[in-house]
Amino acid sequence: MxxxxxxxxxxxxxxxxxxxxxxxxxxxxxxxxxxxxxxxxxxxxxxxxxxxxxxxxxxxxxxxxxxxxxxxxxxxxxxxxxxxxxxxxxxxxxxxxxxxxxxxxxxxxxxxxxxxxxxxxxxxxxxxxxxxxxxxxxxxxxxxxxxxxxxxxxxxxxxxxxxxxxxxxxxxxxxxxxxxxxxxxxxxxxxxxxxxxxxxxxxxxxxxxxxxxxxxxGTYQEELKQEPCIYGVRKPLNNFDPLAANLQHYKRMALDAWYTKSWWDKFTLWFRRTGYRPADAEAAMPVPSCDLEHFERFDPQIGRGRRIYALLQHLIYSGGTLALLWYAQQLDYSQQLVAVALLALGLIANGRILNGHSWARVAELVRLAVLIAALPLLPATLSTSLVGYVAVSALTWWWLAFTDKEDTVALVSD
Structure with missing residues (x-):
């Protein structure tokens, strides 16, 4: 530990x-x-x-x-x-x-x-x-x-x-x-x-x-009263999926390497100064920076019920993570790998729910089905609790995602 x-x-x-x-x-x-x-x-x-x-x-x-x-x-x-x-x-x-x-x-x-x-x-x-x-x-x-x-x-x-x-x-x-x-x-x-x-x-x-x-x-800068901080990055992620967050810049560089016709750029852009893009790749796939004069945070509108569902799922993933970190040495590597994959899948699906993506409706049910399929690979002591968790989650999500009876919430303004 x-x-x-x-x-x-x-x-x-x-x-x-x-x-x-x-x-x-x-x-x-x-x-x-x-x-x-x-x-x-x-x-x-x-x-x-x-x-x-x-x-x-x-x-x-x-x-x-x-x-x-x-x-x-x-x-x-x-x-x-x-x-x-x-x-x-x-x-x-x-x-x-x-x-x-x-x-x-x-x-x-x-x-x-x-x-x-x-x-x-x-x-x-x-x-x-x-x-x-x-x-x-x-x-x-x-x-x-x-x-x-x-x-x-x-x-x-x-x-x-x-x-x-x-x-x-x-x-x-x-x-x-x-x-x-x-x-x-x-x-x-x-x-x-x-x-x-x-x-x-x-x-x-x-x-x-x-x-x-x-x-x-020479890299120090004091916080200025006349210049309030605007947080985030110039090329915004606009996504709450942690996998997408980790792949954001790798994906952009890979696409630049694909689109550019310069073999020199294909191999060197990865190690050039941050923000460097081959001219032909930028022309083929422009990625605009956010307008700081009219900055708006990414805050998609989703139903209140889905927000509560995402919060509860996140709390469950947090508890599962703490348990996994605490007992990791008692699990063999394959069990650790399965547990990590299942938690990662949950985090990704939860991020897509918060994004308001339409296909998140089916993706969450697929995630729960994968969890049931993976039960034989996990410690037997978890089987009963995980089956109960899947049943409650599936019924709740079906009601929220397929009945269209939930309220919506307003966007947060700056």
């Missing part, structure tokens, strides 16, 4: 507290569809992590062992029990994270993965949990410099977890500027800048824990 998994319940409690305050004070920070879209992306990220192999550690650990004689000669000796060592490890990790994060914004193939975290058009604590599924496994390259100071893999993992956990709390709009903090640490104010798509804010404030890297390397 790693630190991030242990922190998940506390993250969810904090989300509920902010949500309660949002409803009480009337801030308007939360929309059901966007919040579920962000949380679904986070769930998909965590569960796919169970069945992915950590390429970085497979390289880092042998290299560390190879360099052990050098560490012994120099006298490097790290201890996770020493708080000063842990602090130095976090500082060193965050320095590497800064460069990884910066490249994630500046190079197409890296942006394709990191883009997921920026797609939300709201900014609240659920945005912090909106994480990608991993993409091309090359991000570990940026942490190889930690070998130069002899940082053991276990301490690097701990420092990385602390770095990521710290970043949770800065995804809020209701924490004011604290001047002395703005000079040293990443804060909600300077991270709001990072998530904004306003021209003055784009590609700024990359630090994870420390903002000093941005000040040193």
């Amino acid at each position: 790693n630190l991030i998994t242990l922190a998940i319940p506390f993250f969810l409690i904090a989300v509920l507290v902010e949500l309660a305050l949002d409803r009480w004070r009337g801030w308007g920070l939360y929309r059901l569809n966007d919040a579920i879209g962000s949380l679904s992306a986070g769930i998909l990220s965590r569960i796919t992590g169970l069945v992915r192999k950590g390429v970085g550690l497979l390289i880092y650990i042998p290299l560390y062992q190879l360099l052990t004689p050098y560490y012994e000669t120099v006298g490097f000796s790290w201890s996770a029990a020493n708080p000063w060592h842990l602090l130095l490890a976090v500082v060193a990790y965050d320095f590497c994270y800064y460069w990884k994060h910066r490249f994630a914004h500046e190079i197409n193939i890296f942006w394709a993965d990191h883009l997921v975290h920026h797609q939300s058009e709201d900014y609240n604590l659920t945005t912090a949990l909106r994480q990608p599924c991993g993409g091309l496994p090359i991000g570990w390259i940026f942490y190889l410099p930690l070998l130069l100071i002899g940082l053991p893999a276990e301490l690097m993992i701990t420092a990385g977890a602390i770095d990521l956990i710290y970043q949770f709390w800065v995804h809020t709009q209701k924490f004011p500027k604290v001047r002395w903090m703005e000079w040293i640490f990443v804060t909600p104010s300077n991270h709001r800048v990072h998530h904004a798509q306003n021209k003055v804010y784009v590609d700024r404030n990359y630090g994870g824990v420390f903002i000093i890297w941005d000040r040193l390397f």
Whole structure:
């Protein structure tokens, strides 16, 4: 059980507290569809992590062992029990994270993965949990410099977890500027800048824990009173399906590679600066940017009953995810794979329900049928509860989707 998994319940409690305050004070920070879209992306990220192999550690650990004689000669000796060592490890990790994060914004193939975290058009604590599924496994390259100071893999993992956990709390709009903090640490104010798509804010404030890297390397931008942040990305996703979120930029690059006639572009556009598109591909398939002067959030109109159904399903998927993460070591790999696939299918179908797609009516029934078909592959102790869940869900969904008796809800206005 790693630190991030242990922190998940506390993250969810904090989300509920902010949500309660949002409803009480009337801030308007939360929309059901966007919040579920962000949380679904986070769930998909965590569960796919169970069945992915950590390429970085497979390289880092042998290299560390190879360099052990050098560490012994120099006298490097790290201890996770020493708080000063842990602090130095976090500082060193965050320095590497800064460069990884910066490249994630500046190079197409890296942006394709990191883009997921920026797609939300709201900014609240659920945005912090909106994480990608991993993409091309090359991000570990940026942490190889930690070998130069002899940082053991276990301490690097701990420092990385602390770095990521710290970043949770800065995804809020209701924490004011604290001047002395703005000079040293990443804060909600300077991270709001990072998530904004306003021209003055784009590609700024990359630090994870420390903002000093941005000040040193010229990428710092203060939040301006006269320039309110507009959240999201210039090429909006307009979809609450977490799989579509993860594939958005990969799909665009693949289509560009298909449409362009230049063989050089076909092979290099993946590694060019973010936003680069071959001229012929852009002409064949234009993708307009959103108009920030008349910005409207993606907020499709669906019935109140379907909204409640999607919320309840999401709560069930969240509970199933926590159980899977907690008991994963007691399951064999094939059972983990099946559980991950079923949860992913549920998240995708739920996203399409929130999108208001017409074919979501049938897709949800197909998902429930697949769950019944997969019962023999899951632990026998779950059979009775899953059959009951499928029966209730199928009857409820049939009534909501095929009787046309539900009310509709109004669009949320900015």
